[in-house]
Each structure stands twice: as structure tokens, then as C-alpha cells.
Amino acid sequence: MYAFEIEKPSTIADAVLALSGEDTQALGGGQTLIPTLKQRLAAPEVLVSLSGVSEMVGICRNDAGEMCIGGATTHAAVAAGAGAFPALAALASHIGDPAVRNRGTIGGSLANNDPSACYPAAALGAGATIKTNTRDIAADDYFEGMFSTALDEGEIVTEVRFPVPEVANYQKFVQPASRFALVGVFVAKFADGVRIAVTGASEEGVFRWTEAEAALSADFSAEALSDLTVPADGMIADLHGSPAYRAHLVKVMTGRAVGAAT
Amino acid sequence: MPKDSGIGASTKRREDIRFLTGVGNYTDDINVFGQTHVHFLRADVAHATINSIDIAAAEAMPGVVKIFTGADFEPVGGIPCGWQITDRHGEPMQEPKHPIIAHGKIRHVGEIVAAVVAESLTQARDAAEAIELGLTELPAVVNMKDALKGGATKVHDELTSNLCYDWGFVEENKDATDAAIKGAAHVTTLELVNNRLVANPMEPRVALGEYSRADDMHTLHTTSQNPHVIRLLMGAFVLGIPEHKLRVVAPDVGGGFGTKIFHYAEEAFCTFAAKAVNRPVKWTSTRSEAFMSDAHGRDHVTKIELALDADNNFVALRTDTHANMGAYLSTFASSVPTWLHGTLMAGNYKTPNIYVNVKAVFTNTVPVDAYRGAGRPEATFQIERVIDKAARELGVDPIALRRQNFVTEFPYATPVAVEYDTGDYEATMAKLEEMADFGGFAARRAASEKAGKWRGLGVNCYIEACGIAPSNLVGQLGARAGLYDAATVRVNATGSISVMVGAHSHGQGHETSFPQVISEMIGIPEDQIDIVHGDTSKIPFGMGTYGSRSLAVCGSAMVRAAEKVINKAKKIAAHLLEASDADIELKDGQFSVAGTDKSVAWGDVTLAAYVPHNYPLEDIEPGLEETAFYDPANFTYPAGAYACEVEVDPETGKVTIERFAAADDFGNVINPMIVSGQVHGGIAQGVGQALLENCAYDEDGQLVSASYMDYAMPRADDLPFYQVDHSCQTPCTHNPLGVKGCGEAGAIGSPPSVVNAVIDALQSGGKDVAHIDMPLTPSRVWGAMQG
Incomplete structure (x- = not known):
């Protein structure tokens, strides 16, 4: 960790003011930022802690x-x-x-x-x-x-x-080491339709699986997904799973989330 | 009735009080006046020529005391390897210099390139960032088979190739084995990888070097499993410090698992630098450094062939293994894939022909050395996987196939040079059948299927060689040290006892179990007895703790020393009781004259030894302290049978362990609770290897799994409730306690049953999968299911 100054404002206005200075960085709970600082992978001059706001x-x-x-x-x-x-x-x-x-x-x-x-x-x-x-x-x-x-x-x-959905569920298939989501799927059913968001899988970060949203909006059941496939293109490849495996898990986890939605 | 003290009692671990209340004394807890801190600049590339190191700017940074580079270590030795292997052709292994700091060339990510000693750690880190390295990157050698191809880049330019040795064992068996395989009714072949692991003890490595100008004395506090071995290796081979001027202390150590056996560059550096800067020098490894500087484990690539006759008797076994040494030979690296692996290839079976070939290979990776089990898990995994595959190919019950081929008569001389003194493999298998409820498996499988899961049952046996080792034997095999151990039993005037032992306790509970033995022998309470270990200035000598040897070897030395004490005490008692010492009996802390009611208490005798007013001074010396060295006559051979039941999720490939049973034969057991704990921990590491842990490099030699974000350690919820049993006991025939060793069994015995169970589950689900390499992560299992 490099040396830094820390400010702890108590209002949003003061926090915004503090962050307007040179080379500042907002600090939330620090669960990502503090390890990053300890590794010397970031070197802000001033940390502005938001936990006192x-x-x-x-x-x-x-x-x-x-x-x-x-x-x-x-x-x-x-x-x-x-x-x-x-x-x-x-x-x-x-x-x-x-x-x-x-x-x-x-x-x-x-x-x-x-x-x-x-x-x-x-x-x-x-x-x-x-x-x-x-x-x-x-x-x-x-x-x-x-x-x-x-x-x-x-x-x-x-x-x-x-917005609070009628029913919803989140299914996380954990990466065995970090226990972050290898694939996580959030399914939310509203009166006007279903939304599905997928984390962990894509190189582009979180995304909506719109094809499945349409299918589930018509029929909110795991069976409604049976004819759908998720393309592996653009999925993350690493030690813990291939793009094809992640694409497969998106469908499996979506089905499980539908089944478990409350 | 369970005993409440002495041999066989589950005495609670006395050391846990200090560990659990935060008053342990680990190396990092030690801070001394005038202490400086070292930060090591480590290579971030796997292979490169070092053209220049510019330290001028860094030296001018605040707080910098001195910066060291490889040139500063030119006059001292490299880190030695403790075991010379002679290859199939009678040639010694290739043994490159293993420098303290890289000089001229970088050979793995994490190798030390420069060391900054400063007033504070932050100042040392800041200055390290100002060091300018001029490097020319070279292609990295990572894959072992590629490393042996003609024209491959060499890790060490001065060697003829990347082959450390080509070992054949037993070379005289080769032709007969080849012939038996050729003529066999059935041959099962299996190619497999024994995955590379990082030991990950909870406490990272730490070293604190001190030098006293007053008496030219060096002191090193370090996280070691064997301080005398470090004193010997570092003093004699690296720095040229005679033993009487070098004290090595390993205080409380938070887990070793093998990786703290070895002598490391950081230890030699802190000792050397303390004299050079005339200040104490301290280093505490970060977890990130541990991943790329602690010796790794396993990393074998093997082809094994098992030949059977028409009646399913094993007739021959042949293996071909590539063993990764990493960039340099760590302390015992060369012995792991050879003498700790080849000698165990008979397993529990009477296979008449066995031939083992091992090619040890240098690569641009962290050195690989012993990790819990060391060679024996690699042997067991091959044997027990290929037997399972053979049973499936032949359509026979895998347990029956094992039973049919068990060694049943002892002593048994294997075709791979060792002689099993005793054992009863049928007994542990029968115990396992009872514990694991094989009869109920079909119903459990049906219930799993109903829930959409595939259930599998996997079984394996194991045998290991512990209590390393007869010195004259290992000397013939290339060991550059003896493997005896030593103990001093010091009886104090009032009767309490300090026992100085060469074994080092870093999780094994010696401070509890060793006094149980003395308490049993003398008949005084365990709390009157303390164990002293881990300091070369306090203990007579010691080869340390590894290879499940502490009780079998050092415990035997302790028994021998205690016997000497008792013999002397009987002479004193005889004098006090005016009887012949041949008539003196010791029981429950009282010396009595046989056949009379005359007796004298232990404490009266010990007091007489130190206040010799009424004492046979003409016959014996005052005082009551004896030392014994013990060199074992043979290895010990713990063995057992393990069973694992898993569920596989057909949709995701995720494996969960539902049941796990372990029936072990450890010979006599001193503390059953501690033994169970050792088995629990061993199974956790075995399950970790089987399902989770994978130390992976990319083709550039970058360590991909360099933190807990990518290296999966087993956690409590990955593990089932174990059933463990060690009631099957065939006592070791050649040591005084009849004990065998239990520290590594769980890690040796568990991976094959886990993998066998997963294969069984997949087969039950209609997937014709013959093998999956560890770790059996969800993605690998799912991948195998896709064909």
C-alpha cells in the first residue's frame, strides 16, 4: 500500500466536494479497493470514505x-x-x-x-x-x-x-476458488413481462438474455426455455470454465431461477 | 474403558490453549532491537537473461540500508539438494546451481532478482520499485514432454538438456515385466496427471536473521519443520558457518505439509545479510509470494499399464512418469518421484513384476518438492485408478478384484525393493465395508436418481512407507544425510521432566502425545512432562518432522532415552531401599522391591539424584538425564481402505461428497483423538487435490492460479462428515512402540476413491467416461460428459 490521505465526509455534498480534488478515489466498503491498494495496483492521493454519509x-x-x-x-x-x-x-x-x-x-x-x-x-x-x-x-x-x-x-x-417484481430469484453457480459467480442469473417477473440478467459469464459484463425474457414472458416455466440456446461467443474463458460451459450454465441457472422464483 | 491418560488416551491437545487464545509465539511475532526489513524484488517473467541491474536510484531512497543482487552471493554456495539420484545408465543426476539471488538469468516467475534491506518494509518496497532491470526475455519451458524434445530451450545452459535424470526401477525387472505384459490375458492402460499443488500452510514463511559481533554467533528464526536440517544445509553448504556458530530456531509453526522442510533462499539471505549490515534482517512472506516461492507439490504425468492373467491375478505393472522438478532442485525434490514413489508401486498387492521409469524434468516453474504424502499419493493414485479401470473393463467387482490380489503373508518382499513387515489388508477392507454400508448403496443411489442426481461409490486401498528411514539404506540410495532422530530426557530434581526432541511439532500435537508415552512408562501425570523442540541450542539433534516419522523415529529415541533414565533411577532406588537393582520394579511412579512392601517414590529418587547425600557416588554419577539416538531398522507401512460416495449434478457437472469412510491400520495408537484429527486433515487435502486445487501455468510460464481468487482451497462446506476408524492394528514389528505413522495417510488414501466414485456416478448416468484428470471441477466433469 502506498501512503494516502483519507477524508470522511458526513454529507453527500461534502463527499462530492472532497472528490472534486486532484487524484481522489471514493471508498465504499473497500472490499475490492483495499486489496487493490495493498497490492500497490492503485495509488490515489486521497481516499474519500463514504461510510460516514x-x-x-x-x-x-x-x-x-x-x-x-x-x-x-x-x-x-x-x-x-x-x-x-x-x-x-x-x-x-x-x-x-x-x-x-x-x-x-x-x-x-x-x-x-x-x-x-x-x-x-x-x-x-x-x-x-x-x-x-x-x-x-x-x-x-x-x-x-x-x-x-x-x-x-x-x-x-x-x-x-x-421495482419489486411479482416473483424473482437469483441463482449463482459459484467459481470454486473465489466463490464469485461463475454464472449468476437473476430472473424477475413483473406484470408487464420478465427480465433476465446474467453475471459472471460474458466478457462484456452483466447482460440481459432477451430471447429468454420473451419466452418466459409468454410462459413463465423452465420448459419455455427448452428450445433456446445461448451462444458461446463472447463468453469468458478461464481456468474455471470454457465459453461453452458458461453458455450452458446460463440456460441451466435461468431454468432453476424460474423454478425457484418466489 | 477408554483410558484417561497415558498411551491410548484421547488427551486434549495442551498446545491448543495457547494457539486458540492468541498467545502462540510464531516467527513473525518475534521482533528484535535494531531490526531491518527486507523486500525481495521477484521476477515477473519465467525465463530471461539479466543484462543489467541498476540499483543506484534505489540506493538513494529514504531508509535504504543496503541492496543485494546476485553478484553479492557469488562467493557463497548454492542451495544444495539432499539426495543424489543415479540414473538407469549409472550416471548421477544433472544438478544445476541453485542461487540465493538470480545471477545472469531468471528461471521462474517469483525468483529473487534483488533484495532491498531498509528501515521499514514500506521503504524497502518503495526502493525496490526504483530498481531498473535490463532483461532479454527467453522462451519459457513449461510442458515437460516439450522440454525433452531435441532443440528445446534449456532452463540451464550449462546442462546437456532439461532432463535431470532417467531413472529405472528396478532395472533388472524390466525385461520380465515387459514379457509378462506382452503375454498377459488382459492389459489395462491409463494415462493420467497428478496435478500440481500449492501447500498453503496457514502461516506463510518467515525468516529473521541476527548476528552477534561479540561472539561471532549467527541466529536464524525460521518457519521450519526441521531446524537442525536447516542448520546443516545452510551452515555447511551455503554460507560456510560452523554448527557451533549457528543457532536455528523454529518456534510455533502454523502448518508445514512438507513445504517447510526445505532450505530456502530467504533463510540464507536473512542470515547472510544480518552479518553484512550488522543489523537483524526480517522477512515475512506475503500470500502472493508464497504462491510463487514455496515449493509446489506433485506434478506428475504418467502412463500406467496393469496386466492380468485369465483369472484376474495381477501379473505385471509398468509405469512411465514425467516428474516436474521446476527450475531448480529443491532440498528433497529428486527423492520424491523415485525412492518415495517407485518403492510403493506394489501397493497392497502381490504383483510379481513391476517396473517404474521416471524422467525428472527441469522447467521454468517454481521448484517442486515433497507435499503431504510425497510420492506415495502419486503411486497410490495410479495403482488404485488403474485397478478400478481394469475392474470396469473386465466387468468384475472392484473390491473383489483388490481382495483377490492382496498381499496376505508377512513379511512380504515386494519386487520394488522394500519389505512390508506386517499388515492385514483384509481387516481394513472388512472394517470399511461395515463403516461405509456398501449394502445400503443401491437404495441411496436410487434416492439420488429420484432427485435428479447420479450417485457413485469409489473405493481404494493404500499403503505408505513412513518412519523414514534406515540411514545405511538411504545412504546407499543417494541420501546425503542420515535419517535417525534423537531425544534427551531431562529429569529435574523434583521429578518433573523436560524431553528435548528432534521432531518438530507444527500441528501434529507432539506436546500432548509424547508426554503420554513418558507418563505411561514412569507412571507420573502427563502434566509433569514437557516437550521442548524447535531450537538447535536446546535439543541434542534432530532430523525433524516429515514423512509421518515423528513418533516412529523420534518417539523411539525418546523411549530409548527414557529406558536409560529408568535403569539409572532403579539403581538409585535400589541404593535407597538397600536392595539389588535387579529386584526393583517401577509402577505408577513408585519404585518397589519385588515381593516386599518396601517402596520409594519417583520424586524421592529424582531428588536423591540431584542432592546426592545418600547416593552410590562410587557407582553412578549424580543427575538424571539421558540421550538416545534412534536409527530405524525399516520403514513402517501404514495401510488402509477408503470409500467415497459422491453425487454428480448431471446438468452442471458439480460433484458433492455425500459420504466418506476411512479404515486405517496405523499399528498402535498413542492418542486416538489426535490420530483422527490427522486423518481428517489429510482427507481434506486429498479431497482438495481431487476436486478443487490446481496450480496452473500458462505457456509463457506465468502462474495463472497465483491467489485464492483462482486457487481453490477446500472449505468446511466442501467436506462431508467423515467416518474414520483405526481399530485395525497390526503393530510395527521393529520399533519399541509398535507405531507406524498417521500424518499423511488421509492425503494419500483419499484422491483415488473420490475419482473412482465420480467415474462410477457418470457410468451410472450412461456416460462412458473412463477417466478425468484432477481436479474434478464442475467444468471438467461437464466437459467429460459431453464426450
Whole structure:
């Protein structure tokens, strides 16, 4: 780790101000950033910790019925407090280990957009709105590929608003070493149709499987997927699975999520 | 009735109190006045010529004490290899210099290129980033078979090729084996990989070197399984420090698994540099460094052929193995695929003809050496996989095929040079049948099928050679050291006892189990007895702990020393009781005269030894302390039978272990609880190898699985509730305790049964898969299912 200064603002306004300085970096729960710093793979001059911004912590329902989760809310808090959206609570309860869940935050995860992270699948699958200090971004416009998002320099994810589906489920097939998603599929059924988001599989990061969305919107059953195949092109190849294996798992996990949706 | 103390009691591990309450004393806990810190600049390429190293800018950085490069180590020796192998043609193995710091050439990712000693670790790291390396990258040698092709890039320019040795064993068996295979009714052939592993002890390696100008004394604190071996290798071969000027201490050590046997460059560096800068020098490995500098394990590529006659009797076994040595020969690397592997190829079976060929190969990878089991897991895996494949090809029951071919009469001289002194393989198999409930398997399989899963049952036997080893034998085989051990039993005036042992405990529980033996012999409470280990200035000598040898070898030395103490104490008691020492009996801590009610307590005798007012000074010396060295007459041969039941998810290829049973014969058992714990841990590592762990390099020699993000360690939820049993006991015939060794059994015995079970499950699902190389990850199993 290189030496750095740390600032701990208590309001979003102060955090934005702090981040406007030279060579700054926002720090959420630090579950990715701190190991990166320890490896000396990043060297920001100033870390701006968001964990003291109380207006970014908490879970509530808004008038539109959306579940609104503050950007600095930990995975453990979502696991415990998002009971009205059981699939989301279950997803949060299986991220990493207890230490990760008690430090890591939803805003940090979405800002990082790891291609194997769980939260991007929930946000895209549920069609969430990513609220920042300057604007609202639809999930469909937010994820721009591996570790890449629509966020501008210094922009902070202050809140995530999830429409609550009729039923939903997240199925994660874990990579044996890291236990990140080798393939994770979030299925959400709304009155006006089904959304499916897949994490872990693609070189482009989280994506929607629109073909299956159409099939499941017509018939919400695993059998509706039987004639569909997922192309292996563009899937990740690594020690833990070939593109063909990942493509296969997308279909298997989608079917299981449909079967388990509550 | 279970005993509550002494031999056979499950005494709770006394050392756990300090480990679990955070008051252990590990090497990294030790900090000394004036200490400096070293950061090693390590190669990030696998193979390169070093044209220049510019340290000028780095030397000017804040806090830098001194920067060392390979040139600084030109005057000292390389890291020695402790075992010379003679090849099939009578030639010694090729043995390149193994430098402390790379000089002229880089030969693996992670090799030390420069060392920065600074006031703080951060300053050392900062300065290392300012070192300018001028490198010319060379093609990396990674694949062993490619490495042996004509015209292959050489890892060491001064050697004739990348072949370290071409070993044949037993060479005189070759023609008969070839002929038996040619004439056999059935031959089963299997090609397999024994996957490369990283040991991953919980505590990474640490070294702290100190030098005292006052008395020219060097001290090294290090994470070692055998401090005397480090003193010998580093003092005599690398740095030229005589033993009386070099103290090596291995305090609490957080797991070794073999990888802390070896003498490493970092140890020699810290010892050397402490004198050079006249300050203590400390290094603590990061986990990332551990992946690319701790010796790796296994990495064999093998073709095995098993020949059977028309009645399914094994008639011949022939194997051809390529064994990866990595870039340099680590301390015992050369012995692992030869004497620790070839000699075990008979397994539990009376196969009359066996021939083993091993080609050891240099590659641009981290050196490979012993890892829990060392050679014996590789042997067991081949034998037990090929037997399973043969049974399937012949349509016979794999357990019956094994039973039919068991060695049943002992002693048994194998065709591969060793003699099994005792054993009962039928007994452990019968015990396994009972524990594993083979009779209920069909119903469990049906229940799994109903749930959409394929269930498989895999069984294997194993035998290993422990208690390494008779010194005169291993000397003939090329060992450059003796493999005895030593103990001193020091009885204090008030009767308490300190036992200084050459074995080193780093998870094995010696501090608990060794006193149980002394307590049993003398009849005083275990808490009156302490074990002292891990410091060359305190213990008489020791070859350390590996190869499941501590109790069989060092424990035997301890028994011999205790017998000497008891004999002397009886003479003192005889004097006090005015009787003949031949009539003195020791029981429950009381010396008595046979046939009388005259007795004297242990503590009275020991006090007399140190306050010799009424004492036979004309016949014996005061004091009560004895030392014994013990050199074993043979290896010991633990053996057993293991069974694994798995479920395979047909949709994903994911394997889950549903049941696991292990029936072991360890001879006599001192502490059954500790033995069970050793088996549990061994199985965890065996299951890790079978299903999860894979140390992988890409074609450029980059370590792909260089962190826990990609290297999968077994976790609690990967493992089933084990059933373990060690009630089948054929005591070792040649050591005083009748013990065999239990530390490696689980890691040796478990991988074949896991793989056999997965193959069985796939076959039950209609997939004609004959073999999958470990680790059987979901993607590999699914891939095999696709044909």
C-alpha cells in the first residue's frame, strides 16, 4: 500500500466536494479497493470514505412501491432488511463471506461493476434506477462492460431504486476458488413481462438474455426455455470454465431461477 | 474403558490453549532491537537473461540500508539438494546451481532478482520499485514432454538438456515385466496427471536473521519443520558457518505439509545479510509470494499399464512418469518421484513384476518438492485408478478384484525393493465395508436418481512407507544425510521432566502425545512432562518432522532415552531401599522391591539424584538425564481402505461428497483423538487435490492460479462428515512402540476413491467416461460428459 490521505465526509455534498480534488478515489466498503491498494495496483492521493454519509444508508419503500437502498448500505443490511424483495435479500446474503457482507456496500459494488459480481445482475434484472448525486440512470443505460459504468469522474451512487417484481430469484453457480459467480442469473417477473440478467459469464459484463425474457414472458416455466440456446461467443474463458460451459450454465441457472422464483 | 491418560488416551491437545487464545509465539511475532526489513524484488517473467541491474536510484531512497543482487552471493554456495539420484545408465543426476539471488538469468516467475534491506518494509518496497532491470526475455519451458524434445530451450545452459535424470526401477525387472505384459490375458492402460499443488500452510514463511559481533554467533528464526536440517544445509553448504556458530530456531509453526522442510533462499539471505549490515534482517512472506516461492507439490504425468492373467491375478505393472522438478532442485525434490514413489508401486498387492521409469524434468516453474504424502499419493493414485479401470473393463467387482490380489503373508518382499513387515489388508477392507454400508448403496443411489442426481461409490486401498528411514539404506540410495532422530530426557530434581526432541511439532500435537508415552512408562501425570523442540541450542539433534516419522523415529529415541533414565533411577532406588537393582520394579511412579512392601517414590529418587547425600557416588554419577539416538531398522507401512460416495449434478457437472469412510491400520495408537484429527486433515487435502486445487501455468510460464481468487482451497462446506476408524492394528514389528505413522495417510488414501466414485456416478448416468484428470471441477466433469 502506498501512503494516502483519507477524508470522511458526513454529507453527500461534502463527499462530492472532497472528490472534486486532484487524484481522489471514493471508498465504499473497500472490499475490492483495499486489496487493490495493498497490492500497490492503485495509488490515489486521497481516499474519500463514504461510510460516514448517513443519508446514504438505509432501506425504505417509496410512493411508487420501489425498494430504495442507500448507496452506502452494506450487503448484510440488505440481507436483513430487504425482506419485501426476497430474491434481493437472498442475493445479498450470499455475497462473499460475513466480513465482506458487513463492510461491502451496494453502491461500491455497482460502481465497480465487477463482471462476476452479484448486484449488477439484480440491478439489471429488476430494472433498477441508479441514483447519483447528479442524476438518475436506468440500469439498462448504466452497465457499460467489465468494470465500466456510465458514472462520470467523481459521481457517487447515492441510492438504488428497485421495482419489486411479482416473483424473482437469483441463482449463482459459484467459481470454486473465489466463490464469485461463475454464472449468476437473476430472473424477475413483473406484470408487464420478465427480465433476465446474467453475471459472471460474458466478457462484456452483466447482460440481459432477451430471447429468454420473451419466452418466459409468454410462459413463465423452465420448459419455455427448452428450445433456446445461448451462444458461446463472447463468453469468458478461464481456468474455471470454457465459453461453452458458461453458455450452458446460463440456460441451466435461468431454468432453476424460474423454478425457484418466489 | 477408554483410558484417561497415558498411551491410548484421547488427551486434549495442551498446545491448543495457547494457539486458540492468541498467545502462540510464531516467527513473525518475534521482533528484535535494531531490526531491518527486507523486500525481495521477484521476477515477473519465467525465463530471461539479466543484462543489467541498476540499483543506484534505489540506493538513494529514504531508509535504504543496503541492496543485494546476485553478484553479492557469488562467493557463497548454492542451495544444495539432499539426495543424489543415479540414473538407469549409472550416471548421477544433472544438478544445476541453485542461487540465493538470480545471477545472469531468471528461471521462474517469483525468483529473487534483488533484495532491498531498509528501515521499514514500506521503504524497502518503495526502493525496490526504483530498481531498473535490463532483461532479454527467453522462451519459457513449461510442458515437460516439450522440454525433452531435441532443440528445446534449456532452463540451464550449462546442462546437456532439461532432463535431470532417467531413472529405472528396478532395472533388472524390466525385461520380465515387459514379457509378462506382452503375454498377459488382459492389459489395462491409463494415462493420467497428478496435478500440481500449492501447500498453503496457514502461516506463510518467515525468516529473521541476527548476528552477534561479540561472539561471532549467527541466529536464524525460521518457519521450519526441521531446524537442525536447516542448520546443516545452510551452515555447511551455503554460507560456510560452523554448527557451533549457528543457532536455528523454529518456534510455533502454523502448518508445514512438507513445504517447510526445505532450505530456502530467504533463510540464507536473512542470515547472510544480518552479518553484512550488522543489523537483524526480517522477512515475512506475503500470500502472493508464497504462491510463487514455496515449493509446489506433485506434478506428475504418467502412463500406467496393469496386466492380468485369465483369472484376474495381477501379473505385471509398468509405469512411465514425467516428474516436474521446476527450475531448480529443491532440498528433497529428486527423492520424491523415485525412492518415495517407485518403492510403493506394489501397493497392497502381490504383483510379481513391476517396473517404474521416471524422467525428472527441469522447467521454468517454481521448484517442486515433497507435499503431504510425497510420492506415495502419486503411486497410490495410479495403482488404485488403474485397478478400478481394469475392474470396469473386465466387468468384475472392484473390491473383489483388490481382495483377490492382496498381499496376505508377512513379511512380504515386494519386487520394488522394500519389505512390508506386517499388515492385514483384509481387516481394513472388512472394517470399511461395515463403516461405509456398501449394502445400503443401491437404495441411496436410487434416492439420488429420484432427485435428479447420479450417485457413485469409489473405493481404494493404500499403503505408505513412513518412519523414514534406515540411514545405511538411504545412504546407499543417494541420501546425503542420515535419517535417525534423537531425544534427551531431562529429569529435574523434583521429578518433573523436560524431553528435548528432534521432531518438530507444527500441528501434529507432539506436546500432548509424547508426554503420554513418558507418563505411561514412569507412571507420573502427563502434566509433569514437557516437550521442548524447535531450537538447535536446546535439543541434542534432530532430523525433524516429515514423512509421518515423528513418533516412529523420534518417539523411539525418546523411549530409548527414557529406558536409560529408568535403569539409572532403579539403581538409585535400589541404593535407597538397600536392595539389588535387579529386584526393583517401577509402577505408577513408585519404585518397589519385588515381593516386599518396601517402596520409594519417583520424586524421592529424582531428588536423591540431584542432592546426592545418600547416593552410590562410587557407582553412578549424580543427575538424571539421558540421550538416545534412534536409527530405524525399516520403514513402517501404514495401510488402509477408503470409500467415497459422491453425487454428480448431471446438468452442471458439480460433484458433492455425500459420504466418506476411512479404515486405517496405523499399528498402535498413542492418542486416538489426535490420530483422527490427522486423518481428517489429510482427507481434506486429498479431497482438495481431487476436486478443487490446481496450480496452473500458462505457456509463457506465468502462474495463472497465483491467489485464492483462482486457487481453490477446500472449505468446511466442501467436506462431508467423515467416518474414520483405526481399530485395525497390526503393530510395527521393529520399533519399541509398535507405531507406524498417521500424518499423511488421509492425503494419500483419499484422491483415488473420490475419482473412482465420480467415474462410477457418470457410468451410472450412461456416460462412458473412463477417466478425468484432477481436479474434478464442475467444468471438467461437464466437459467429460459431453464426450
